[in-house]
Amino acid sequence: MNINIYFAGSIRGGQGSKSDYQWLIQALKQFGTVLTEHIADDHLLKNEQLLTDAQIHDRDFAWLKESQLVVAEITQPSLGVGYELAQAMFLKKPVLCLFNTTKGNRPSAMIAGQPYYQLIGYQEVTSTLKLIEEYINRTFDEQT
Amino acid sequence: MNINIYFAGSIRGGQGSKSDYQWLIQALKQFGTVLTEHIADDHLLKNEQLLTDAQIHDRDFAWLKESQLVVAEITQPSLGVGYELAQAMFLKKPVLCLFNTTKGNRPSAMIAGQPYYQLIGYQEVTSTLKLIEEYINRTFDEQT
Numbered sequence: 001m002n003i004n005i006y007f008a009g010s011i012r013g014g015q016g017s018k019s020d021y022q023w024l025i026q027a028l029k030q031f032g033t034v035l036t037e038h039i040a041d042d043h044l045l046k047n048e049q050l051l052t053d054a055q056i057h058d059r060d061f062a063w064l065k066e067s068q069l070v071v072a073e074i075t076q077p078s079l080g081v082g083y084e085l086a087q088a089m090f091l092k093k094p095v096l097c098l099f100n101t102t103k104g105n106r107p108s109a110m111i112a113g114q115p116y117y118q119l120i121g122y123q124e125v126t127s128t129l130k131l132i133e134e135y136i137n138r139t140f141d142e143q144t
Numbered sequence: 145m146n147i148n149i150y151f152a153g154s155i156r157g158g159q160g161s162k163s164d165y166q167w168l169i170q171a172l173k174q175f176g177t178v179l180t181e182h183i184a185d186d187h188l189l190k191n192e193q194l195l196t197d198a199q200i201h202d203r204d205f206a207w208l209k210e211s212q213l214v215v216a217e218i219t220q221p222s223l224g225v226g227y228e229l230a231q232a233m234f235l236k237k238p239v240l241c242l243f244n245t246t247k248g249n250r251p252s253a254m255i256a257g258q259p260y261y262q263l264i265g266y267q268e269v270t271s272t273l274k275l276i277e278e279y280i281n282r283t284f285d286e287q288t
Contacts, residue, residue, distance in 0.1 A: 010221065011253075012249040012250060012252055012253070013221030013249070014221065014249075048253070051253075052257065053250075053253040053256040054257040054258075054259070055257070056257055057254055057256075057257030057258050058257070060253075060254065074223055077156070077158065077220075077221045077222050077223050078226065079218055079221050079223075079225055079226040079251060079254070079255055080226060080252035080253065080254035080255065081223055081226060082222065082223040082224060082226020082227040082228075082229070082230070083227070083229055083230045083252070083254045083255060083258075084226075084254060085226070085230075086229075086230030090234060105156040105157070107156070107223060108155070108156055108157065108222065108223040108224035108227070109192070109195075109197040109201055109204075110200075110201055110204065110223070110228060111223055111227060112201075113197030113198040113199070113200055113201030113202070114227075115198070
């Protein structure tokens with residue numbers, strides 16, 4: 001299997017979950033290409049200063065359209081991730097949302113109450129691998 | 145003028161901007177009906193525990209559809225507000241985004257880089273009244 005995966009995580013909203021993003025991006029790579037691998041980059045905010053907001057928006061939206069699957073880590077509240085989740089639904093992409101149940105509030109009711117999204121809560125990010133694999137197999141109806 | 149206004153602000157994402165939300169909701173009332181007035185309610189999180197996430201989503205989405213104008217305070221990162229901003233664009237509602245330039249990072253590039261949205265930065269929330277009034281007059285082509 002080699003699908004294009006759009007990984008969504010908070011950038012300017014705060015990077016308190018970055019180590020989980022790094023783990024998830026590495027884990028997702030076994031199923032395909034992670035178009036937004038830069039989200040876990042330690043120099044992300046600095047590198048993105050070279051781009052205008054419109055350039056970042058247009059690049060990320062082009063990647064979203066190219067993807068076959070969206071995986072969002074939604075523990076850290078983020079305006080951009082919320083926007084991307086709605087856009088992904090409009091583009092009819094399968095969307096898997098992961099959140100750490102030991103940190104912060106429950107995810108927004110606008111996401112948790114929207115049946116289009118598949119939500120999975122976790123305590124340890126490493127426990128999500130099996131669930132991600134099952135979700136991908138179910139969604140793409142293939143055995144990896 | 146009496147328009148239906150959908151005010152969007154962070155709830156579970158953190159309520160650090162609540163006093164600004166309260167001020168903005170009162171200010172917006174002179175232009176019409178604020179459908180989401182409860183966002184500045186001190187008992188909001190407690191009251192919403194009586195509803196399921198799906199009930200909150202469906203109620204808020206119905207209000208969004210009923211509105212003629214969306215005003216979002218986007219200083220506090222919020223998954224729900226990002227989702228609502230994308231939905232508002234799909235519903236072709238005029239959208240005004242306000243943010244406090246003295247707090248936190250710049251708003252997400254997904255919002256600041258999307259030309260559909262009108263963004264206004266402020267240092268003191270009270271300074272936004274004249275700008276909101278001008279935006280509403282321009283958008284609805286009326287003198288209040």
